[in-house]
Amino acid sequence: MRSEREAIAVCSRIPEMEWDVGFQRAAIDHFYTHASVERNKDQQQHHRQGNKPQEESTLDCKRMTEHTSSCSNVSQHEAADQCEKSESLGVLKEAAHSVREISSQPDPLEGVNASKLKVGYALRTKKTQSFIQPALLALARSKGITLAAIDRNRPLGEQGHFDVILHKLMTENWSEQLEAYKLRYPDVLVIDPPEAIKQVFNRQLMLQEVAALNFCHPQGKIGVPKQIVVDCDSASISKKVVEAGLKFPLVAKPKFIDGTANAHALSLAFNESCLSELKPPLVLQEFINHGGVLFKVYVIGHLVKVVRRFSLPDVCEKEPSGNGVIPFPRVSSAAASADGADLDPDVKELPPEEMLESLSSQLRSKLGLNLFNLDIIREGGKGSQYYVIDVNYFPGYGKMPDYEELFTEFLLSLAEKKPKCTP
Template sequence: MAELRRRYAIGYALAPKKQHSFIQPSLVELARGRGVDLVPIDLGRPLAEQGPFDCILHKLYGESWKAQLREYTERNPGVVVLDPPEAIERLHNRISMLQVVSELRVPQERETFGIPKQIVIYDQFALSDAGTLGALRFPLIAKPLVADGSAKSHKMALVHHRDGLLKQKPPVVLQEFVNHGGVIFKVYVVGDYVKCVKRKSLPDVSEEKLECLEGSVSFSQVSNLTAAEDREEDKYYETMHLDEAEMPPLSFITEIARGLRQAMNLHLFNFDMIRDTKVGNRYLVIDINYFPGYAKMPCYEAVLTDFFLDIAHKKSNDQLD
């Protein structure tokens, strides 16, 4: 009689919108066929009463949820939590988020990497102080300090002149805008798996053009340019061919991804990277997100199923890093 294959239970706790986008029937069916059962965690019941789970996959926040996870892992020390709440919280602050990039010790030969120059402003008065910016040069990207996935945390602006700063609401991170050819590289990380894709980004801003632009413009306005004076940007996107943009070497981004995964103690994240047009082999990491929209990634069902099995096997062999 053939030996029954061990099945693995992955309990998931996600907000409704995240669950709808990530837990697709195609993922559930593929995983089930390979011995992985994706089991919804009932948020109306104590976590301690549910399971047993080999792994808990989550993207929920708050002290109550953290306490439930803590209690569950104390009762079930063999359960893998993807990922630790304390590690995720580092990405909720845009300064601590990118600090880890500056601390990476990754070999840099032909290609180099870093982060843009940036400062954080905590009060409104500092925005009107001429000395606040220091060495930062316009244009600037203004981002809320808190990056918790809320609608408020996504409200960003491209600030062209000093008067545009006065519209910003502290605490805010001011990041020097770097011309990057209108292309952003989104690097998805799933354990050891790394996938880089290209996306359109904000167009370059020349010195001449900077003098003619208004104080600031929100990102939603930049991505929906309809005014007559913005037709030049429309033409920019029409003439830009995304497929012509050269991808960064896979070995290079894989090294960065591995370094970030180990430094942050996270298995599921993506990071946004741009290439400085002034220094063609210089890349800048501008954002890191926990548990991004993997359903947009090609063949995400197979990638995630492989990852779940890898986690389960490492757990069985006590090799999980």
């Protein structure tokens, strides 16, 4: 049996081979017919001129012999050509049989490149560089998912149909474009709705939703640190802290996450006298010793992945020297992984998986989001009391191990939810 490539090559030459065989057959038939006519003419002439001299008769016999020989050669060529034609037809039949066999076998690549989902993404440049990596693009493509950048300099409605739109843009213009796009393409899945994202861009609202769950699980309890929000001038911060009964040290965070680096900067305030140095609007949380380890719980739809990160060290009762305020720029995002660190086993132990899955499921429903992460600490670094200290929308998944596989699996789950009819 010929290989697939040979079979395909032969089949591609079928018209050419048939033409060559037909042409040769026609030429042989023509030559044979011409020779037969000439022979009949000579025989008739020989019969009419039987009384000619002997030399002419001898010449006629010689001519007849030559014609006979020619006819014999023609017959031999024809027979040879018939064999060649039979062999060619045999090759064609064999090739056709090979093609039928090949076509009957399942194609291992069938459906791999068939587009199941077209995903448009609208992200800031830095987020695009960290998230849209070649490994993610290749893996998604192998599963039939196309990831295409949305041109932010063109109206969204002019960029064709997307099955899914991933985004982390919160301008008023962008929200209006998404709303108009959904009217034009009702089947599009927007991950996630702008109105749902807005609440986790506000640190006051994000933790209110967590606190409202009053989450308690057989394997642990999860709450939020005691906190207040300060919207007014710095001079009134001290009064609010006293009224709320907060204990020092306090973690000061910007109230709003606006996409800038400062949105993730925080400070520790160790006494009341330094509070006037802080700039509202901000959130003040009681600092809870947690063994210097933070658990980042990444949520991607129904998938949950947790990693360890180094965090702020535990604080001794003794107040540090200086003005009482210590800044820590971007602690949770810049901290190194603690997965391989030599830590106390109790401190190193990850929160129970079932508990985290239950919490993330409830928060997905409560927040209306698919893509976020929770920053969780364990009180004292051990035990079963946990606190959510931050919620981040569409976090740095590129820093998470095996994020390509998890995110591709999430996109495939969206393909199953895609409406059957598309514009």
